[in-house]
């Protein structure tokens with residue numbers, strides 16, 4: 263096993279431990295037992311440097327925060343959005359990668375698990391998708407808004423559910439935010455910006 267493979271394996275094991283100790287995650291979706299390691303290439307994105315210099319502290323689930331930083335140089339970071347749709351400012355402050363899923367570092371068709379990072383003072387505009395979704399905060403905090411629900415600021419270990427096609431947005435103010443995002447169905451859903459809320 264190479265160093266890269268070992269780091270991804272360490273993160274996978276820690277995620278399984280996290281799932282076994284957090285009911286909100288386990289009740290949303292079970293983790294697949296037959297994940298298949300997939301050695302996809304890394305992809306570097308400028309905004310990830312901010313994550314890589316973010317030291318874990320008491321507002322973090324330290325073990326996961328550290329393991330995500332360790333795999334970061336090898337991760338297939340993505341942004342998906344185009345600048346014309348979402349703005350350069352957002353793309354300077356955001357990135358994500360697919361850890362588990364149909365195109366992830368571990369393959370499965372049963373669910374998707376993304377790692378997503380936002381710098382402080384970032385506004386992730388209203389968007390939606392068919393897949394049902396659960397955000398789970400690892401570090402920092404963010405304000406979560408979704409149509410029909412009251413908004414709330416979430417800190418480490420707190421989660422937030424988004425229904426199928428429910429528009430939602432996220433804002434960070436004084437602190438960065440690192441989250442896991444799980445999808446349990448419609449894994450090939452397209453994410454669309456929603457202009458009329």
Ligand SMILES: [Fe+2]
Pocket residue numbers: 390391395424430
């Ligand atoms: Fe979403």
